[in-house]
Amino acid sequence: MYGMIHRGLRDMMIERVGPEGWAELEQHLQVGPAEFISLNLYDDELTIRMIASAAAKLEIGTATMMRDFGRSWVQFAERGSFGSMLSFTGRTLGEFIGNLDRLHQAVIVAMPQARVPSFVLVEDHGQRMVVDYRSDRAGLEPFVVGLFEGLLDRFGLRGSVLEIGEVPGGARFEITIEGP
Template identity: 25%
Template sequence: MHGLVNKSIQCFVQDNYGQVVWIEIARQIGIEVSGFESMLTYEDALTNALIEAASCLLDKPEDMFLEDVGTYLVSHPNTEAIRRLLRFGGQTFSEFLLSLDDLPDRVRLAVPDLLLPNLELLGGEDGQFELRVGGPEPRYACVLVGILRAMADDFGALAFLEQESTTGNGPTIRISLLDSAFSEGRSFSLARPTANAPEPQA
């Protein structure tokens, strides 16, 4: 598994539950407290142990834990770069959904060896979408549900999401867009925020 995946889970735990919880998880899975390096590759078994230990310690089902990780990746101040990458997908939540097919390729431009699941969006009539998630790791769909919920809030849209059981073609996420302008949403600018310039001396 790519180190970015493990590192994201580590940061989620540290930012939301504190260093003490992370130290216990690291102890249980037999790694140093410093944790994972983003650009290294780790055995899938270690990632599985990480998810199992974290969800057990936090007393959450694994799918709910991973959904929370997805929400964190968009909504936490420490992950603003990921939010910016996703917001470039469109001006509205509908436009963002329609850009999901291209998301894995856009991510690979930044991190070539990060393998994300193939995404196929179907539908769109009357606000009803179906997102098919391909690839060998079906749990990515749980993370995607969290990302999509957070992005709906980010755009100010009201949406209902439901993940269906995995089939031979992989998991499917059904998205019902109930109101594209339900609330104001979070502010976003294409320009990167810059530090305030110093005031001129008198």
């Protein structure tokens, strides 16, 4: 994946374990600045290895790690050069999810080799939404749960995210918003 993803992971980890903890992790992974160039493309194997080592460092499972990373990714993206793009993507959660593919199409302009996912808002009942996620990668569903949780945070909403089934090439998620 592009180095921007690695930078997001590094930010999250420095927040959790501090700069010294992160330095230990870099040493363990045998990575340095060369692995964190935003517009460089790296093998997915490296990204997955970083996530697995970060999980071990935090003493949490890989799925929990991916979910936490998804949630913090939204904040990371808000702070970065794509932050303003997020504001154009939607003023409500439903509108935002409906425009996610457009957001990633804009990402491809800067990162032409990105293999981006696809999201389809299948149902939007206001308090309950159903979204289909498709990707040519496998196993990223916990990351998607965290990303939707990050979007709930972004819109100041409380709610829950559940993976409710499979669709060809991906998975179906249900987002339930609590409260008025």
